Amino acid sequence: MPSVDVAGEFETIRKLFAPLAHPEWGRGLKDDVAALPTRPGHDLVLTKDAIVEGVHFLPTDPLDTVAQKLLRTNLSDLAAKGAEPFGYLLACFWSERCGWPEREAFVAGLKADQKAFGVSLLGGDTVVTSGPASFSLTALGWAPKGVVIGRNGARVGDLVFVTGAIGDGWLGLQAAQGRLGLDPERLMALADHYRAPMPRVEFAPTIRELASASIDVSDGLIADLGHIAEASGVGIEIDLALTPLSAAANAWFEDRVDPVAALEKLVTGGDDYEIAFTAAAKDEEALRREAERRLLRLTRIGRVVAGKGVKARFANENVKFDKAGFTHR
Numbered sequence: 001m002p003s004v005d006v007a008g009e010f011e012t013i014r015k016l017f018a019p020l021a022h023p024e025w026g027r028g029l030k031d032d033v034a035a036l037p038t039r040p041g042h043d044l045v046l047t048k049d050a051i052v053e054g055v056h057f058l059p060t061d062p063l064d065t066v067a068q069k070l071l072r073t074n075l076s077d078l079a080a081k082g083a084e085p086f087g088y089l090l091a092c093f094w095s096e097r098c099g100w101p102e103r104e105a106f107v108a109g110l111k112a113d114q115k116a117f118g119v120s121l122l123g124g125d126t127v128v129t130s131g132p133a134s135f136s137l138t139a140l141g142w143a144p145k146g147v148v149i150g151r152n153g154a155r156v157g158d159l160v161f162v163t164g165a166i167g168d169g170w171l172g173l174q175a176a177q178g179r180l181g182l183d184p185e186r187l188m189a190l191a192d193h194y195r196a197p198m199p200r201v202e203f204a205p206t207i208r209e210l211a212s213a214s215i216d217v218s219d220g221l222i223a224d225l226g227h228i229a230e231a232s233g234v235g236i237e238i239d240l241a242l243t244p245l246s247a248a249a250n251a252w253f254e255d256r257v258d259p260v261a262a263l264e265k266l267v268t269g270g271d272d273y274e275i276a277f278t279a280a281a282k283d284e285e286a287l288r289r290e291a292e293r294r295l296l297r298l299t300r301i302g303r304v305v306a307g308k309g310v311k312a313r314f315a316n317e318n319v320k321f322d323k324a325g326f327t328h329r
């Protein structure tokens with residue numbers, strides 16, 4: 001039976017969460033609601049994610065990065081839509097392992113990210129559960145009216161791009177579980193990426209200006225491009241040889257005997273939190289300029305064609321995958 005630990009709940013809110021509250025709209029977390037003014041000329045853009053111990057994070061993961069991963073996965077969704085974040089609502093379902101020090105760690109992770117990404121806490125709920133620790137977060141952002149970039153705007157002839165590197169999410173999970181044999185620094189870099197991915201918040205203005213369709217890579221590159229293809233009523237062709245890899249992923253990749261099997265892991269694994277998007281060919285140069293200005297890697301990996309689904313090629317061979325990405329049953 002889930003129970004609510006009332007004393008712990010109020011102390012948690014007052015001592016830990018209230019200092020993170022939005023200075024005006026959060027009402028110091030002393031009221032029943034948050035109240036925010038509308039912003040003329042803008043749409044309010046909202047997204048929500050839930051994470052559960054044993055499913056989205058490991059029972060051994062420190063709670064500061066659990067909080068950061070939760071916040072960042074939501075910020076990643078907003079960025080892919082071209083929206084800029086300002087606040088969030090948070091529900092905590094603390095488990096037995098979440099004592100005061102763990103709650104402090106959770107809040108320390110949020111505090112660091114509030115500063116890094118310019119967001120603040122608007123409200124939430126706090127309960128205790130006998131099940132696995134779980135958290136849910138709703139992120140709020142603004143986008144100029146009517147410009148939120150959907151999955152459905154890809155047009156035949158558009159090019160397909162991805163920010164950053166692909167595969168560190170999957171490799172990071174392997175690293176965090178001690179299943180990879182690589183240099184310790186590489187393992188650390190990968191596990192860090194898995195625990196606290198870097199959402200491409202700074203690219204949101206470029207996405208809303210230049211992308212025709214966009215999505216963040218959470219399920220797996222192939223699966224997420226599949227969502228764009230389906231929503232847009234088009235096909236997508238990508239060249240796996242162009243998949244951008246981090247230095248650590250490259251070190252792992254170089255030791256594989258079967259490059260296609262290795263790439264399959266990286267492009268179907270998910271948890272990358274990069275932005276995969278389509279854009280008109282005429283905008284490629286402007287996109288590259290904007291990415292460079294932000295020191296952000298940007299790679300053209302394919303193009304939009306008539307048809308449906310995602311077709312991947314490697315060295316002029318068609319590649320078929322067992323699964324496009326991770327799905328919950």
Ligand code: ADP
Binds near residue numbers: 033034123
């Ligand atoms: P209710 O009785 O409606 O559930 P609570 O006592 O849970 O209200 O919440 C009191 C205040 O604390 C509200 O402003 C709520 O938004 C805030 N709050 C509760 N839990 C959290 C949390 N995990 N994060 C942020 N704010 C929270």
Ligand code: MG
Binds near residue numbers: 125126
């Ligand atoms: Mg409550």
